Amino acid sequence: MLNQTCALCSEKLTDLNKTREHVIPHSIGGRLKVEGFICQSCNSRKGDSWDAELAAQFNWLALMIGVKRDRKLTPELVQTASGEKYFLHPTGSMTPAIFKYTEIQDSEKTKISFVGRTQKEVSKKVKEIVKRFPQLDSQDILSTAKVQTSYLDEPLQMTLEFGGPLAGRSIVKTALAFAFQSGINSESCKSALHFLKNEQAPSSCYGLSYLQDLIVNRPTDAAFHCVALHGSTTEKTLYAYVEYFGLARWLIVLSNEYYGSEMHQSYAINPTTGETIDIRLDWKLNRSEIEKTINGYGYSVEIYKAEVDLAFGILYGLSSKRSFDNALEVSLRTAAVSLGINADEDVSAERWKEVVALGMQEFQPFLIRYFKSRRGGH
Numbered sequence: 383m384l385n386q387t388c389a390l391c392s393e394k395l396t397d398l399n400k401t402r403e404h405v406i407p408h409s410i411g412g413r414l415k416v417e418g419f420i421c422q423s424c425n426s427r428k429g430d431s432w433d434a435e436l437a438a439q440f441n442w443l444a445l446m447i448g449v450k451r452d453r454k455l456t457p458e459l460v461q462t463a464s465g466e467k468y469f470l471h472p473t474g475s476m477t478p479a480i481f482k483y484t485e486i487q488d489s490e491k492t493k494i495s496f497v498g499r500t501q502k503e504v505s506k507k508v509k510e511i512v513k514r515f516p517q518l519d520s521q522d523i524l525s526t527a528k529v530q531t532s533y534l535d536e537p538l539q540m541t542l543e544f545g546g547p548l549a550g551r552s553i554v555k556t557a558l559a560f561a562f563q564s565g566i567n568s569e570s571c572k573s574a575l576h577f578l579k580n581e582q583a584p585s586s587c588y589g590l591s592y593l594q595d596l597i598v599n600r601p602t603d604a605a606f607h608c609v610a611l612h613g614s615t616t617e618k619t620l621y622a623y624v625e626y627f628g629l630a631r632w633l634i635v636l637s638n639e640y641y642g643s644e645m646h647q648s649y650a651i652n653p654t655t656g657e658t659i660d661i662r663l664d665w666k667l668n669r670s671e672i673e674k675t676i677n678g679y680g681y682s683v684e685i686y687k688a689e690v691d692l693a694f695g696i697l698y699g700l701s702s703k704r705s706f707d708n709a710l711e712v713s714l715r716t717a718a719v720s721l722g723i724n725a726d727e728d729v730s731a732e733r734w735k736e737v738v739a740l741g742m743q744e745f746q747p748f749l750i751r752y753f754k755s756r757r758g759g760h
C-alpha cells in the first residue's frame with residue numbers, strides 16, 4: 383500500500399520522491415522500514431530533526447547497553463552521583479573527562495600527583511614539572527608511572543528527560559508509520575496528523591503512560607523497543623503505544639474518528655541484537671485514563687518510580703554483563719601481547735594456559751569489583 387500523498391506535507395508521492403523511513407529511529411536501534419509513507423524531503427528535513435533530538439535524549443542509554451547500529455555512536459559526557467565527569471564510549475568503557483592534578487605543599491616538600499588520560503598527556507605534564515623543578519629527572523618520574531584501570535563504584539547520574547516538541551513528534555511519527563505499515567491510511571489519523579503538521583500545535587495527542595503496565599509478557603532480561611496499535615470499532619478510536627528501552631512509555635491518540643476494523647498489532651525489537659521479539663499488550667486503560675494520559679497526568683509517582691526502577695535494574699544488568707565481557711577480553715588480549723603472541727597466531731594448549739593464567743591476574747581487580755557490586759544488591 384502507498385499513501386497517495388506524503389503524510390506530512392501532502393506532496394504527491396511518486397517513484398522519484400518516495401523514500402524508505404525507519405518506523406523506530408535507527409539511532410536507537412530500529413530496523414523495520416516503511417516505503418510510501420512520507421516524501422524524501424520530509425524524511426530528511428522534519429524527520430531528521432525530530433529523530434535527532436530523540437537520539438540525543440537516548441544516546442547515553444544506547445551507549446550503556448551497546449545498541450547495534452550501522453553508524454557509530456558518539457561518546458557522551460556523563461556524571462557520577464558525586465560529580466565526577468567521564469566520557470562514555472561506544473564500547474561501554476569510560477575515560478575521565480578532566481585531567482586530575484593535585485599539589486600539596488608543606489614546609490619541606492611539594493607532593494604532586496596526577497592522572498593523565500593518555501601517554502601523551504602524561505609526558506607533557508612531566509615536562510612542565512621538570513621545568514619548574516630542574517633537580518627532577520623526567521625519566522625517573524615516568525618510570526614510576528603506572529597504568530591504571532579503574533572501575534566505577536558509584537551510579538551514574540542521568541537526567542530522565544524524554545519528549546518535548548521535537549522528540550515528541552518523532553514518537554508520534556513512529557506510531558503513525560506503524561499504523562501505515564499495518565494498512566491504515568495516514569489521512570485517517572487526524573489527531574496525530576494535526577500535531578505533526580503544525581509546528582505550533584500543543585502536544586494534545588500523546589503523553590507519558592505509566593498508569594498501568596500494558597505489556598503482558600514484559601521481558602526481564604532484555605532491553606526492547608515496541609510500538610503497538612489498538613483500534614476499536616465500537617469506540618471509534620485508534621490508539622498507539624510506544625515504549626523505548628523498556629523505560630520510556632507513551633500513549634498516542636492517532637484518531638478519535640476511526641472507522642476501520644478492529645486492530646491489534648504490535649512490533650518489538652531487541653536493540654542490542656537486532657532481533658524481533660514477541661510483545662503482547664493488554665489495552666486495559668479506560669477512557670478517563672486515556673484522557674488523563676494525553677493531558678499529561680498519565681502517571682502516579684509511586685508507579686512511575688517502581689516501573690523506572692524495574693527498567694533500570696534490567697538495563698544496568700545488561701550494561702554490567704557487557705563490561706564484564708569487555709574487561710575479560712581486554713585482560714586476555716593484554717596477556718597475549720605481553721607474552722609476545724600475535725592476534726592470528728595458532729597457539730598450543732600449553733601456551734594458551736599461560737595466557738589464561740596471566741589474563742586472570744589482569745582480570746582480578748575487575749572481578750573483585752564486579753562481585754562486590756553484585757553483592758551490594760543490584
Ligand SMILES: [Zn+2]
Pocket residue numbers: 388389390391392393420421422423424425
Ligand atoms: Zn513530505
